[in-house]
Amino acid sequence: MAESMHERTIRRYWEAADRRNWDIFAGFLHEQVEYTLPQTRERVRGRTAFTEFNASFPGDWRIEVQSVTADDRTAVSKITFRCDGKEETGISFFEFDAGRIRRITEYWPAPYHPPVRASGSVERI
Amino acid sequence: MAESMHERTIRRYWEAADRRNWDIFAGFLHEQVEYTLPQTRERVRGRTAFTEFNASFPGDWRIEVQSVTADDRTAVSKITFRCDGKEETGISFFEFDAGRIRRITEYWPAPYHPPVRASGSVERI
Numbered sequence: 001m002a003e004s005m006h007e008r009t010i011r012r013y014w015e016a017a018d019r020r021n022w023d024i025f026a027g028f029l030h031e032q033v034e035y036t037l038p039q040t041r042e043r044v045r046g047r048t049a050f051t052e053f054n055a056s057f058p059g060d061w062r063i064e065v066q067s068v069t070a071d072d073r074t075a076v077s078k079i080t081f082r083c084d085g086k087e088e089t090g091i092s093f094f095e096f097d098a099g100r101i102r103r104i105t106e107y108w109p110a111p112y113h114p115p116v117r118a119s120g121s122v123e124r125i
Numbered sequence: 126m127a128e129s130m131h132e133r134t135i136r137r138y139w140e141a142a143d144r145r146n147w148d149i150f151a152g153f154l155h156e157q158v159e160y161t162l163p164q165t166r167e168r169v170r171g172r173t174a175f176t177e178f179n180a181s182f183p184g185d186w187r188i189e190v191q192s193v194t195a196d197d198r199t200a201v202s203k204i205t206f207r208c209d210g211k212e213e214t215g216i217s218f219f220e221f222d223a224g225r226i227r228r229i230t231e232y233w234p235a236p237y238h239p240p241v242r243a244s245g246s247v248e249r250i
Contacts, residue, residue, distance in 0.1 A: 004196065038214070040239035041250045047165065049246035056243040062191060069201045071129065074194045076201040078218065091216055093192065093203065096174070100247040107216060114165035118181040121174035125166045 006070035006096060013101065016088050017054055020065040026051045030100040037106055044098040131195035131221060135202050138226065143177055143188040151176045155225040162231055184208040 003011075009028055014027035021071070024045055035044040044050045062082035068077045075094040080087055088108055095103040115121075128136075135154055141150035151172055160169040160178070164173055169175045186208035193202045200219040213233055220228040241249075 019217075031126075036250070037239075039234050039236050041141050041236075042242075043238055043248045043250045044244070045248070046246075049244070053242075053244040053246055058243050067199065069194050069196055069218075070200045071132075071194055071196060074192065076194045089232070091234070093194075107214070107232070107234040109164050109216070109232040111164050111166075112225065112233075112235065114162075114167055117167075117178075118183050119174070119178040120168070121166045121169050121171075121178055123170070125161070125168045 004070045004072070005070045005099070006072070006075045006094070008077045009096075009101070010068050010070065010092075010094060010098070011065060014063050014065050014077065014079060020055070022051055022055050025054065028101055030097050030102040033101055033104065035104045035106065037108075039107060129195045129197070131197070131200045131219070131223065132193045133192050134221075134224070134226070135195065135200045135217075135219060136190060139190050139202065139204060143178070147176055147180050150179065153226055155222050155227040158226055158229065160229045160231065162233075165231060201229050 011103070013025065013028045014026070027049060029047040031047050033047055033050050036042070044053045061062050061081060064080045064082070066078040066080055068075060073096065077092045079090045079092070081090050091107045091109065093105040094101050138150065138153045141153070154172040154175060156172050157170070157173050158172055160175050161167070169178045186206060188203045190205070191203040191205055193200060198221065202217045204215045204217070206215050216232045216234065218230040219226050
């Protein structure tokens with residue numbers, strides 16, 4: 001399939017963040033964008049505040065997009081966030097309003113120790 | 126948009142798991158399905174092993190689908206997994222081969238304490 005409109009928006013959104021092109025980044029956002037981090041129960045509201053949240057994020061970080069899945073209402077991206085020799089995975093759920101990003105719900109899943117499994121079919125990789 | 130083929134597959138996959146309909150569940154899987162948990166570096170390979178992994182998962186758990194985003198190659202679901210009065214969020218990335226689920230990469234993001242933020246625009250919710 002050809003890259004969908006929302007997939008293209010999300011790829012350009014991350015490219016703008018990676019390049020610190022904050023005017024371009026802000027252009028993808030709805031004025032009332034809501035950014036939510038459910039794991040820490042944090043929220044940032046509004047285009048200006050959310051752009052500033054990203055622009056002020058400390059460190060010489062880089063973003064690499066691993067995947068984007070999009071339909072005509074929503075998109076989900078998985079990125080690798082690299083900073084100071086460390087790597088984190090970020091998963092972002094996007095909702096759109098007239099082509100602009102209206103809601104972002106983002107998760108940063110960290111490694112954890114596997115539980116004892118009932119199944120004997122689990123390999124370690 | 127009408128529900129896409131892959132969205133429908135994923136919603137029925139989770140419904141089958143929730144109802145312990147393991148024959149139906151297995152029918153959505155490619156024979157060589159690969160299930161990966163990057164956070165714990167665990168993997169389960171193959172339809173029989175992965176169905177057994179799910180069927181043997183302990184507890185009186187229930188699954189509620191929060192969202193499915195799908196295109197013609199991939200899908201991403203977000204579920205709430207409830208067991209013994211606890212709730213967890215599961216995020217699953219699916220790849221397909223001829224309509225069957227060929228790869229699943231799944232994340233279970235846990236709560237964590239928010240870091241000190243450079244931005245003053247972050248609310249707690």
